[in-house]
Amino acid sequence: MSVKDKTVDPAAQQMLQKVQADGVETVWDRLQEQQPQCGFGTLGICCRNCLQGPCRINPFGKPDRGVCGADAHTIVARNLLRNLAGGTAAHVDHAYDAVEALYAIAEGNAGYQIKDEGKLQAIATRLGLETEGRDTGELAKAVAQKALETFTNHTDDTMGWLKAWAPRERLDTWRELGVLPRNADREIREAMHQTTMGVDADPVNLLLACVKQGLVDGFAGLKLATDIQDVIFGTPKPIQSETNLGVLKADHVNVIVHGHVPLLSEKVVEWCNKLEDEAREAGAAGINVAGICCTGNEVLMRQGVPQATNFLGQELALATGAVDLMVVDVQCIMPSLANVAQCYHGEIVSTMPIAKIPGAEHVPFSFEEADRQAEKIVRKAIKSFKKRDKNKVQIPDEKVSIVAGFSMEAIVEALSKVNADDPLKPLVDSIKDGAILGAVATVGCNNAKATQDLNHVTMVKELIASDVLVVATGCSAYALGKAGLLHPDATAKYAGEGLKKVLTAVGEAAGLGGPLPPVLHMGSCVDNSRIGDLLVALADYLGVSVKDLPVAASAPEPQHEKALSIGTWAVAMGILTHVGLPPAVLGSDVVAGTLTGEKIESLLGGRFYVETDPKAAADGIIKHIKAKRRALGI
Template sequence: MLKAKTIDPAALELLKKAATDGIETVWDRYEAQQPQCGFGTLGICCRHCLQGPCRIDPFGNGPKAGICGTTADVIVARNLLRQVAGGAAAHVDHAYEAVEALELAAEDKINYSIAGEDKLRQIATALGLETPSKDTKALALEVVRVAYADMSNHSRQPLQWLLANAPKERIAVWQSLGILPRNPDREIREAMHQTTMGMDADPVNLVLATAKQGLVDGYAGLKLATDMQDILFGIPSPVVTEANLGVLKSDSVNLIVHGHVPLLSEKIVYWAKKLSAEAEAVGAQSIHVAGICCSGNEVLMRQGIPLATNFLAQELAIVTGAVDVMVVDVQCIMPSLAQVASCYHTELITTMPIVKIPGATHIPFTLENADETAQTIVRKAIAAYKKRDPRKVRIPDQRTTIMAGFSVEAITAALAQLNPQQPLKPLVDNIANGNIFGVVATVGCNNVKVTQDSFHVEMVKELVRNNILVAATGCSAHALAKFGLMNSEGTERFAGDNLKSVLTALGHAAGLGAPLPPVLHMGSCVDNSRIGDLVTAIARYLGVDTAALPVAASAPEPQHEKALSIGTWAVTMGLTTHLGVVPPVLGSKSVTELLTQGLTEVIGGKFYVETDPILAAQGLIADIRAKRKALGLTI
C-alpha cells in the first residue's frame, strides 16, 4: 500500500514511522476525501453567486444550465480563468516584494547589498536605460521605477517588462489577439470582475482572458521576480550539493527553510554560519540548513544549501524527529505542519502577515528587521535542539549528489568555452544535427493523486534516453535531483548516446572533467523565466518565432494554481505544454478542445494532457519531431 504513495525510499521509510507515531499525513487525508466530488473534478460546479451552488449534469439528464442560465462551457472557462488569475497573483505578489527590497537596498534603508551588478546593467540595457556612467544604486532605483510604473500603469500601454524581454514575434501575436497586459494588478482585478455573476458568457473570450493572465504571470510575476532576486543576491552559478531527507544531520541543529521568497532564507543561511559557535556550546556539531520547495531551490542555487524534499513530503521532514525548526514564508505550506510538529520537539515558525497557522510560532518578518528576525529564528533552532529526543529520531540514509545553479548566464558561459564569439552556436548546432533532439522544461509540483515523484522521474528518463535535454525547476527539480538525474553519473546511466556525447564535451570544456547532468536545475518556480529567457535567446539567434522551436514544457504532477498560470504562459510562448494531472475542464467539450487544439491556430501553443508518463514522453517527442520537420531539421 505504501508503495502506491511514493517512489522515494526515504519517504516510504518515514511513512512507516508516521504510522507508528500516530501521525496523519497528506496521503491519509487524501484517502479520507474519497470519493471526491465529480462535479468539481469536471469543473462544472459554480458558486459565484448566492443563488447557487449550481451543478451541470455531465450526462445530460439533469440541469443543463445554472440558475442564471450559465452553461457548462462558461462555468468551466470562468473557473479556469479564476484559477490562473490566482496563480498569477501569487507570483506578482512575490515579485512586488522583491522590487520593494531592491528599492530599499538601493536607498541604504535595509541591510541587503546589491550582489548582481552585472544583472542590473543587463536589465537596464534591455529597458533602454543608460548604464555605463551611472552609479549602481542610482541605476537600481531607475530599474525599480520602471517596475513600479508597470505596477501602477493607468494607460493602455503594455507592460514595459514584457516589451523589453518578450520575443518580438510573440508580442505581435499577443497584440493581434488583444491580450497584451497593462498593469498586472488591473488585469487580475479585471479577471475577477469578468468572472462574477452576470458578466462574460463567451467561453472563447474567457479563454483568451486566461491567456492574458498567463502573460501577467510570465512577465510581471516570474520574470520580474527572478530579475530582482538576481540583482539582490547574484546570478546563480553551478554548485554541487545533495538532495533528499538523508541530508539532515543527527549531530547538528537542523533548520529547514520552506516556501518561496528568498528574502528571509538568505539571511537565515548567513546567520546560521555566524552563530555556529552558539550551537557548538550546546553540544551540536554545527547549524545545518536544508530546504523544502522553492525557498530551498533559491538558497541551493546561490549558497549550495542541500534540498531536504519537495512539496508532498514536507510533513515527513518533521517525522524524522531531527528537525529543530521549520521556518516558512509563503505558498505551498500545509497547515497540517503545526499538528505534526506538536508531536515532536520541532518548532514551526511562520513569518509573513498573510501566512499564519494556529499552533505555530509567529515571528513577523520585515525587510527592516531581517537580520534580527533571522538571528531569533536561528537561536530558536539551537534552543529546540536541546529538547530533541534521540529515541524519536530516524533520518533515512537516502541522499544523492546533485549539480545545480544553471542560470542562463551559467549555461552561456559553459557554451562560450566552445565558441566565445557565438556561445549559443554549439547548442543550436547540436539541436540542428539531432544530437540534442529537442528540449523539454519540466516544472511544478507533486500531487497526491500521483505516486510521489513517479511521473517526473519516469517521463524524464524516457525523454533523456531519446536525446531530449531537460531543464527543471520547482518541485520537479527536487524529484529529479533525488533520483540521480542531476549529476554526471545520471548522464552515463540515463542519457541517449548523442545527448551523452554533447554533455560530455560541454562538461570537459567547462573544466568539470565529467559530463554535465542530463537535467539542468534552473531554479525555483519563478525561475521558469530563465527557461523563457533561454528559449527567447535561441529563437532570436535563429531568427524564428519561439513557437517554431523543438521545445516543449511539462507539469508532470501539477497541484497549485501557479502550475496552471505557468503552463498558460508557456502556451502563450507557443509551446506545447503537457499536464500529467487532468485539470477541472472536462465538463466542457468545447473548452477542452479549445485548450488542447483550437489555441494552436491563434497562439501557437496548446495544452496536452496525458496521465501515463511514458506515453506523455512519447507525445512530447512526437511534437518535437513535428517541429523539427517543419524547420527542415533531421528527424
C-alpha cells in the same frame, strides 16, 4: 494505498512507515478520507460565485444551466480564469516583494546589498535607462521604479517588463488576439471582475483572458521576480550539493527553510553560519540548513544549501524527529505542519503577514529588520535542539549528490568555453545535426493523487534516453535530483548517445572534468523565466519564433494554481505544454477542446496536452519534437 503507491522516494517510503508507527496523519491519509472527491468539482461544473448558488451542471442532462443561466462552458471557463488569477497573483506578489526590497536597498533601508551589478546594468540597458554616470544605488532605484510601473501603468500601453523582453513576433501575435496586459494588478483585478456574477458568459472571451493572465504571470511574476532576485542575491552559477532527507544531521541543529521567497531564507542561511558557536555551546556539532519547495531551490541555486525534500515530503521531514525548526514564508505550505510538529519537538515559524498557521509561532518579517528576525529564528532553532527527543529521531540514509545553479547566464558561460565568440552555436549545431533531438522543461509540483515523483522520473528517463535535453525547476527538479538525474554520472547511465556526446564535450570544455548532468537544474518555479529566456535566445539565434522550436514543457504532477498559470504562459509563448493530471475543465468540451486543440495551436503556436501515463506522455512529446524538427527542415 501501499507505501509504494504513495511515493517512489526511498526516504519518503521509510518515513511513511515511521509516521504510521508514530500515529501521525499525513497528506495521503487525508486524500483517502476525501474519497470520493466531488465529480462536479472534478469536472469544473460547480459555480459558487454568487449567493443564488451553489449551482452544479448535470453532465448527463438537466440541470444544464445555473440559476443565472450560465451553462457548463461559461462556468468551467470562469472557474479556470479564477484559478489562473490565483496562481498569477501568487507570482506577481512574490515579484512585488523583491522589487520593494530592491527599492528599499536603493534607499538604504534594507539589510541587503546588491550582489550582481552586472545584471543590474544589463536590465537597466534593456529597459532603455541611462546607465552612464549613475552609481549602483541610483541605478537600482531607477530599475525598481521601472519595475513598479508594471503595477502602476494607468494607460492602455503594454506592461513595460513584457514589452522589454518579449520577442517582437510574440508581441504581434498577442496584440492581434487582444491579450496584451497593461498592468499586472489591473489584469488580476479585471479577471476577478470578469468572472463575478453577471459579467462575462462567453467561454472564448474568458479563455482569451486566461491567456492574458498567463502573460502577466510570465512577465510580471516569473521574469520580474527572477531578474530582481538575481540582482539582489546574485545570478546562480553551477554548484554542487546534496538532496533528500539524508542531508539532515543527527548531531547538528537542523533548520529547514520552506516556501518560495528568498528574502528571508537567504538571511536565515547567513545567520545559521554566524551562530555556529552558540549551537556548539548548546551541545550541537553545528547548524545545518536544508530546503523544501522553492525557497529551498533559491538558496540551493545561489549558496549550495542542500535540499531536504519536495512538496509531498514536507510532513515527512518533520517526522524524522531531527528538524528543530522549520521556517516558512508563502505558498505550498501545508497547514498540517503545525499538527505534525506537535508529535515531535520541531517548531514551525511563520513569517509573512498573509501566511499564518494556527499552532505555529509567528515572527513577522520586514526588509529593514530581516537580520534581527533571522537571528531570532536561528536562536529559536538552537533552543529547540535542546528539546529534541533522541528516541524519536530516525534520519533516512538517503542522500544524493546533485549539481544545480544552471541559470541562463551559467549555461551560456559553459557553452562559451566551447565557442567563445558564438556561445549558442555549439548547442544549436547539436540540435541541427540531431545529436540533441530537442529540449523539454519539466516543472511544477507533486500531487498526492499521483505517486510522488513517479511521473517526473519515468518521463524524464524516457526523454533523455531519446537524446532530449531536459531542464527542470521547482519540485520537479527535487524529484529528478532524488533519482540521481541532476548528477553528471547520470549522463553515462541514462542519456542517449547523441546527448551524451554533447554533454561530455561541453562539460569537459567548461572544466568540469566530465559531462554536464543530463538534467539541468534551472531553479525555482519563478525561475521558469530562465527557461523562457533561453528559448527566446535560441529562437533569435535561429531566426525563428519560439513556437517553431523542437521543445515542449511539462508539469507531470501539477497541484497548485501556479502550475496552471505558468502552463498558460508557456502555451502563450508557443510551447506544447503537457500536464500529467487533468485540471478541472473536462466538464466543458468547448473549454477542454479549445485548450488542447488545433485552434489554440494555430493562434498561439502552443497548446495543452493531457496525458496521465508518463511513458505515453514522453512518447507524445517526442512525436511533437520530431514534427517541429521536420517543419524546420532539420
